[in-house]
Amino acid sequence: MATLGIDFGTSNTAAGIAPDGVPRLIALEADAQTLPTAVFFDAEAKEMLLGAAASEALLAGAEGRYMRGLKSLLGTSLMREKRLLLAERLDFIDIVARFLARVKDRAEAATGQQFTAALSGRPVRFHSANDRRDAQALEDLREAYARAGFDRVDFMNEPEAAALANRQALRPGDLGLVVDIGGGTSDFTLFRQGGTDEIDILASYGIRLGGTDFDRSLSIGRVMPQLGMGSEIRHSFGDGTHLAPNAIFNDLATWAKIPFLYGPETRRAAADLLKYAEHPKRLARLVKVLDEELGHDLAFAVEAGKIRANEAEGEAEPVIDVSMLKPRATLPLPRDWVRKRLDPLAQQIGMAAETTLQKAEIDPAAVDRLIFVGGSSLMQVVEAALRERFPRAELHRGAALTAIVEGLALCSSMDVRG
Ligand SMILES: Nc1ncnc2c1ncn2[C@@H]1O[C@H](COP(=O)(O)OP(=O)(O)OP(=O)(O)O)[C@@H](O)[C@H]1O
Numbered sequence: 442m443a444t445l446g447i448d449f450g451t452s453n454t455a456a457g458i459a460p461d462g463v464p465r466l467i468a469l470e471a472d473a474q475t476l477p478t479a480v481f482f483d484a485e486a487k488e489m490l491l492g493a494a495a496s497e498a499l500l501a502g503a504e505g506r507y508m509r510g511l512k513s514l515l516g517t518s519l520m521r522e523k524r525l526l527l528a529e530r531l532d533f534i535d536i537v538a539r540f541l542a543r544v545k546d547r548a549e550a551a552t553g554q555q556f557t558a559a560l561s562g563r564p565v566r567f568h569s570a571n572d573r574r575d576a577q578a579l580e581d582l583r584e585a586y587a588r589a590g591f592d593r594v595d596f597m598n599e600p601e602a603a604a605l606a607n608r609q610a611l612r613p614g615d616l617g618l619v620v621d622i623g624g625g626t627s628d629f630t631l632f633r634q635g636g637t638d639e640i641d642i643l644a645s646y647g648i649r650l651g652g653t654d655f656d657r658s659l660s661i662g663r664v665m666p667q668l669g670m671g672s673e674i675r676h677s678f679g680d681g682t683h684l685a686p687n688a689i690f691n692d693l694a695t696w697a698k699i700p701f702l703y704g705p706e707t708r709r710a711a712a713d714l715l716k717y718a719e720h721p722k723r724l725a726r727l728v729k730v731l732d733e734e735l736g737h738d739l740a741f742a743v744e745a746g747k748i749r750a751n752e753a754e755g756e757a758e759p760v761i762d763v764s765m766l767k768p769r770a771t772l773p774l775p776r777d778w779v780r781k782r783l784d785p786l787a788q789q790i791g792m793a794a795e796t797t798l799q800k801a802e803i804d805p806a807a808v809d810r811l812i813f814v815g816g817s818s819l820m821q822v823v824e825a826a827l828r829e830r831f832p833r834a835e836l837h838r839g840a841a842l843t844a845i846v847e848g849l850a851l852c853s854s855m856d857v858r859g
């Protein structure tokens with residue numbers, strides 16, 4: 442029975458095996474080792490696209506329903522809600538299952554093997570503060586693997602997989618801390634390099650905070666006010682004004698919530714806000730975004746702005762490209778502003794790293810190496826928040842997007858799963 446290692450990420454998914462103890466990643470689309478965790482139900486072609494093809498169809502303006510960040514919905518009541526997609530009634534577990542089934546198909550086509558079992562990554566905590574929801578998230582994911590056609594699925598903490606993949610970056614006896622900052626969660630594993638191939642895992646910990654939260658914060662700070670968030674709305678009866686309610690704007694700034702905004706109630710609420718708005722120009726943009734289903738286009742623009750603002754100083758001032766709202770329009774995104782805005786989130790990540798050390802009752806000064814993986818570990822604010830807490834540790838950058846799947850692939854071949 443062959444086992445496929447799968448890192449089902451909030452933003453990116455990867456799969457791999459390790460036939461001779463060497464991780465071999467499977468090209469899930471074209472030559473790419475990672476596949477954006479996104480689907481597009483194409484209304485015209487009547488098919489589900491995934492990965493880059495899904496995002497291309499969205500950005501090309503094809504008719505259909507796009508979804509990204511599905512992992513964030515695991516454990517919530519939304520997972521079991523059925524919706525009509527391409528003439529089928531599907532819940533979100535079905536959608537995740539279909540995504541995983543396509544990963545399975547592609548892995549089988551690429552290797553000529555059949556995978557009846559999966560070794561899947563999981564964040565240490567899907568939901569930081571809610572045990573019941575956290576347990577439900579794992580059950581939801583387990584069910585999705587079953588519906589995808591896997592007879593068996595085992596789970597491994599994502600940062601523990603990254604520790605295994607990066608163990609050779611440590612000298613024998615060294616203490617390492619994996620810092621895996623992804624799209625949806627931040628995960629940590631403290632471990633000691635044993636000398637041979639073994640590692641000793643001392644503690645793992647995680648919180649529900651990642652790059653999509655950075656996107657949300659930047660969107661709420663920079664983009665949503667331009668759509669009327671926080672602006673005055675006149676009362677429909679009598680004098681006076683109140684502020685536009687935040688809920689629509691918060692959801693519009695949140696990757697996984699965007700598809701839920703395109704129903705008639707939200708559109709009606711937005712039209713009402715426009716009718717009584719003190720700043721009708723701004724609320725007219727909100728109405729346009731909902732009518733033309735531009736929520737994801739905006740989210741992509743914010744994410745791209747975030748990545749540009751994080752790049753080296755000296756280049757032109759970063760901007761968010763909002764040309765979908767108005768031709769050639771941009772919003773400035775000064776680097777200093779981004780740093781200040783994201784620092785509180787980076788501090789939460791730093792504190793979670795400290796909690797990991799407290800769980801093992803080890804002093805942060807004892808850590809020899811920080812091993813950075815996950816796309817959001819590339820953020821300067823994250824690096825700063827970690828360096829100040831572990832001043833003695835050397836920084837080692839693992840493969841940002843593939844360290845976890847490499848560890849899962851290794852472990853799937855070693856058969857040392859617990
Ligand atoms: N060059 C970069 N600079 C800053 N952030 C980046 C960069 N490249 C990718 N990211 C961010 O990294 C995140 C995706 O990272 P990754 O693929 O590790 O997450 P994931 O594994 O899918 O999520 P998770 O592990 O939380 O479920 C996104 O939020 C993305 O915007």
Ligand SMILES: [Mg+2]
Pocket residue numbers: 450451599623624815845
């Ligand atoms: Mg990840």
